[in-house]
Amino acid sequence: MTDPAETPPAELARLRRRVAELEAEAAALRASEAELRAMFAGMTDAVLIVDRDGRYLRLPETAPGSRYKPAPEFLGKTMHEVMPPAQADMFLADIRQALGEGRVINTVYSRTIAGEELWFSANASPLTTNSVLVVARDITDQVRHEQALRDNLRQQQLLREHESALLRLSAPLIPIRDDILVMPMIGRLDAARLDQALETLLQGLASARARVAIVDLTGVAEIDEAAAAGLARTARAAGLLGARLVWTGLRPAVAAALASLAIEPTGIAVRATLQDAVREATAGRA
Known part of the structure; x- marks a missing residue:
């Protein structure tokens, strides 16, 4: 061993500086390690390091309270030893793709754990030439x-x-002859129902080229203002298709709603009953 007294002062100073540098590097490494440990401890994702054969190399402590994370006994084992073959094959293919292409590969997968299906999104990121960092998020x-x-x-x-x-069922379109259609309406008549009924009626008129459409309102107990206005528009639309509209079975409340609009029912015939309208239409008088 060299006697410090015999060591040249310059060499002794150099050694002391080197020792100080090593101590500073060691302190920096300890601080960095502590920071990484704190970061991992605060992560809610499971983190693992595996090689290209799917062998678990490290399992940093993360995701406290997570519903699932790799067990410590996985260390040193391969994925084929701890999970179903098909799933292990999938992960191994992703790991090797990440290493081969030098990029992050994402996989979304599910596992049934304790009878519960859990879903994860896993990113495999190249760490070295032979290992990847896998971060799995629940x-x-x-x-x-x-x-x-x-x-x-x-x-x-x-x-x-x-x-x-x-x-459609509450406003069916019934052909009683090639040129005569009947639409009985049932229930409360609002704008939405009337629009549906009008569409059905006009399509039927255009398809059958009918000359008379009888709209039976016997089953309509009430009608709102928008639907009342729509009924008047129905006559004009039927007229444009060359058909005549006949209303039958108007109840007092429905008649009052139509009268309150002060709309002249041009092109509309009104009959007391459906039978009256059908009789006139088949006789050629409607």
Whole structure:
């Protein structure tokens, strides 16, 4: 061992500077390690480092309280040893693609754990030439929320389809002869129902080239102002198709609603009953 007394002062100063530098580097590494540990501890995602064979190399402590994260006993094992073969194959393909292309590869997958289906989004990012950093985020709540939205949209669509079917059923178009159509209407008549009925009636008139359309309102107990105005427009639309409109079975409340509009029912015939209108139409008088 060299006696410090025999060491030249310049060499001794150089050694002391080197020791100080190493101590500073060690302190910086300890601070960096502490910072990384704090960052990992605060992460809500599961983090793991695996090699190109899918072997678990490191499992940093993250995601406290998470519904799932790799167990410590996974260390040293391969993915094929701890998960279903098909899923292990999928992950291994992503790992090798990430290493081969030098970029992040994302995968969305599900796993059934303790009888519950959980969903994850995993990013595999190249770490070295032979290993990747995998960050897996639990997206179960997001997937369930999106599924609930899709189910709700499907329910709304079904309701709209059922509503449309009910509207058609409540205002069917019945041909009683090639040139005469009858549309009996039932229930409360509002603007939405009237629009549906008008569309059905006009399509039927155009298709059959009918000359008379009888709208029977016997089953309509009430009518709002917009629907009353719409009924008047129906006559004009039927006239443009060369057909005459006949109203039958007007109840007092419906007649009052129509009268309150002060609309001249041009092109409209009114009969007390459906039988009267059909009799006149088939006799050629309507």
